[in-house]
Amino acid sequence: MTTGDATKTLSGALLEGLRHSSWQSRLAVAVVALMLALLLVQAVQDPGQFTSQLLIGLTNGAIIALIALGYTLVYGIIELINFAHGDNFMIGSFVGLTVLSGTLFGLGLFAPISGDSGTIIKVAGVLIALVVAMAACGLLNVGIERIAYKPLRNSPRLAVLITAIGMSFILQNVGLVWKGPAQVPFPDLISSANILPGDAIVFRWKDLFVLAVTIPLLVGLSYFIKNTKQGKAMRAVAQDKEAAAMVGINVNRTISVTFLLGGILAGASGVMYGLFNGITVFNVGFTQGLYAFTAAVLGGIGNLSGAVVGGLLIGIIGSMADQYVGVRWTSIVIFAVLVLVLVFRPTGLLGDRSATQGGGSGRA
Amino acid sequence: MALLEVENIHSFYGHIQALRGVSLTVEEGEVVTLIGSNGAGKTTTLRSIHGVLPPKQGRVVFDGEEIQGTPAHDMISKGIAQSPEGRKIFSRMTVRENLEMGAYHRTDDIREDMDRVFDLFPRLKERIKQEAGTMSGGEQQMLAIGRALMSRPKLLLLDEPSMGLAPVLVERIFQIIQEINKQGTTILLVEQNANVALEIATRGYVLETGAVVNSAPAEKLRQDPKVREAYLGEI
Ligand SMILES: Nc1ncnc2c1ncn2[C@@H]1O[C@H](COP(=O)(O)OP(=O)(O)OP(=O)(O)O)[C@@H](O)[C@H]1O
Ligand SMILES: [Mg+2]
Numbered sequence: 001m002t003t004g005d006a007t008k009t010l011s012g013a014l015l016e017g018l019r020h021s022s023w024q025s026r027l028a029v030a031v032v033a034l035m036l037a038l039l040l041v042q043a044v045q046d047p048g049q050f051t052s053q054l055l056i057g058l059t060n061g062a063i064i065a066l067i068a069l070g071y072t073l074v075y076g077i078i079e080l081i082n083f084a085h086g087d088n089f090m091i092g093s094f095v096g097l098t099v100l101s102g103t104l105f106g107l108g109l110f111a112p113i114s115g116d117s118g119t120i121i122k123v124a125g126v127l128i129a130l131v132v133a134m135a136a137c138g139l140l141n142v143g144i145e146r147i148a149y150k151p152l153r154n155s156p157r158l159a160v161l162i163t164a165i166g167m168s169f170i171l172q173n174v175g176l177v178w179k180g181p182a183q184v185p186f187p188d189l190i191s192s193a194n195i196l197p198g199d200a201i202v203f204r205w206k207d208l209f210v211l212a213v214t215i216p217l218l219v220g221l222s223y224f225i226k227n228t229k230q231g232k233a234m235r236a237v238a239q240d241k242e243a244a245a246m247v248g249i250n251v252n253r254t255i256s257v258t259f260l261l262g263g264i265l266a267g268a269s270g271v272m273y274g275l276f277n278g279i280t281v282f283n284v285g286f287t288q289g290l291y292a293f294t295a296a297v298l299g300g301i302g303n304l305s306g307a308v309v310g311g312l313l314i315g316i317i318g319s320m321a322d323q324y325v326g327v328r329w330t331s332i333v334i335f336a337v338l339v340l341v342l343v344f345r346p347t348g349l350l351g352d353r354s355a356t357q358g359g360g361s362g363r364a
Numbered sequence: 365m366a367l368l369e370v371e372n373i374h375s376f377y378g379h380i381q382a383l384r385g386v387s388l389t390v391e392e393g394e395v396v397t398l399i400g401s402n403g404a405g406k407t408t409t410l411r412s413i414h415g416v417l418p419p420k421q422g423r424v425v426f427d428g429e430e431i432q433g434t435p436a437h438d439m440i441s442k443g444i445a446q447s448p449e450g451r452k453i454f455s456r457m458t459v460r461e462n463l464e465m466g467a468y469h470r471t472d473d474i475r476e477d478m479d480r481v482f483d484l485f486p487r488l489k490e491r492i493k494q495e496a497g498t499m500s501g502g503e504q505q506m507l508a509i510g511r512a513l514m515s516r517p518k519l520l521l522l523d524e525p526s527m528g529l530a531p532v533l534v535e536r537i538f539q540i541i542q543e544i545n546k547q548g549t550t551i552l553l554v555e556q557n558a559n560v561a562l563e564i565a566t567r568g569y570v571l572e573t574g575a576v577v578n579s580a581p582a583e584k585l586r587q588d589p590k591v592r593e594a595y596l597g598e599i
Contacts, residue, residue: 240452243454246452
């Protein structure tokens with residue numbers, strides 16, 4: 001999962017664009033060049049701030065990448081864009097919050113964990129919140145597939161897509177009833193203090209936390225899919241369901257496992273989002289889900305490395321736009337980049353075969 | 365008792381009826397071939413036996429057990445494997461991984477079986493790390509057969525194993541099929557190439573628009589004037 005690959009593909013796409021050299025592509029290349037030049041100027045003027053922004057982008061990107069993987073895993077195996085996935089992420093943040101507030105299932109199990117709690121309690125609380133949210137979202141995702149998507153396995157794709165949108169509304173309303181329409185604060189458990197000495201470059205404990213959770217998850221996922229029997233079965237089902245069944249793979253169970261994995265990652269992402277940003281809200285899944293879906297498409301939907309690269313890129317582009325263009329313009333910049341990439345590479349940065357390539361290990 | 369008994373199966377694609385009461389038997393150790401023109405229902409018969417397209421009516425008895433309701437993924441542990449029409453290899457996986465998938469349900473050592481496949485198809489050994497989708501059509505066909513063998517099936521269903529192969533390779537593939545049969549695997553073979561199929565088969569069935577219209581020992585079918593005219597390309 002190298003960003004080097006992505007840059008290479010990106011520059012390749014741009015060069016290809018130049019060779020076509022219609023006026024649109026020239027314009028596009030000019031825009032990208034201008035943007036990069038402006039960034040370069042900023043980087044030279046204040047390298048500390050630039051680096052800090054890059055690191056923030058990386059962290060945001062990691063949170064997005066975990067959600068994006070859920071989109072891409074599911075797309076890879078049943079070619080469905082699971083619109084409810086972002087809302088599953090939201091439920092993850094709610095579950096995490098509930099665990100931290102000590103009131104799981106309405107039971108006052110323990111005192112709420114807050115910024116004042118001892119370090120050990122905080123660490124244990126965060127770990128438990130992560131594990132519970134991952135389990136809950138994993139199972140929720142499996143349940144959604146069983147109830148809403150599996151019965152439509154042989155229906156036209158549009159039917160499943162609309163059902164997914166319906167599931168998204170249902171989950172959002174569950175969130176609305178559960179925590180109300182307003183933003184809910186997350187306890188401030190992880191320090192926002194800078195780890196690095198001085199304040200030229202800012203890399204906070206929060207940032208470290210996100211990377212420390214994300215990286216093992218990515219490594220674990222990659223190992224699972226490449227090397228385990230179940231992971232190979234997932235790739236086989238993604239490539240040819242009938243052939244997979246013929247060699248003895250239970251296709252339905254394998255699809256369930258895929259949803260389980262996607263849900264687990266969304267759960268982890270939800271808790272991290274809350275702890276990182278200090279808030280969550282019932283419709284956070286819509287915006288984050290949209291970014292994550294964009295990341296999956298940008299990287300090449302169905303391609304796991306693509307989802308990670310796409311997530312990181314969107315995180316970084318977003319944080320750069322926040323700083324140098326203005327927060328109000330961030331979404332526009334992100335989607336402009338998406339459009340630009342898709343014009344030159346309709347299958348995304350790393351997705352060479354798009355729909356037919358399945359949820360393979362990608363080109364990791 | 366026959367290894368496989370298919371009794372009067374009816375199969376549908378949606379509302380379209382593809383099989384109208386097909387019956388056939390395969391004895392242990394035989395090579396039985398199913399011939400018929402395009403769209404006759406040969407592939408559908410194999411899919412129905414294999415549980416990929418469960419028949420709406422009729423019985424499939426394998427090894428003394430009724431299996432017509434069994435899901436496809438359980439067939440391999442009962443002893444049925446298939447090299448399907450269109451090969452259906454896992455094109456983004458390596459040759460080795462494809463063969464491993466063929467032994468998916470097994471938990472014992474599969475190295476011996478892999479060696480056996482490589483003995484039959486030395487070509488595959490050379491390409492063990494290659495992504496299967498990048499191999500030539502013939503190599504992919506070998507892989508599809510090899511993958512099916514990895515489960516040590518009692519019954520091997522072969523759907524047009526000679527499709528798209530050069531004439532030399534066709535001959536070789538049929539030699540290999542005979543070899544596999546001699547090593548103890550019963551074979552139900554679907555072939556366009558009826559001439560060669562009837563040469564290596566013990567018995568044959570002729571399928572027409574979803575029903576069996578003729579069945580006889582292979583030697584007899586080869587001499588049948590109607591069969592010669594319709595399927596062996598002689599006027
Ligand atoms: N997926 C499907 N949906 C609808 N009809 C189908 C489908 N597959 C096959 N059929 C129909 O069922 C009938 C039998 O098809 P089948 O594939 O079994 O023929 P076949 O004997 O294997 O022919 P070929 O020699 O061309 O492979 C044909 O009329 C075909 O059009
Ligand atoms: Mg056929």
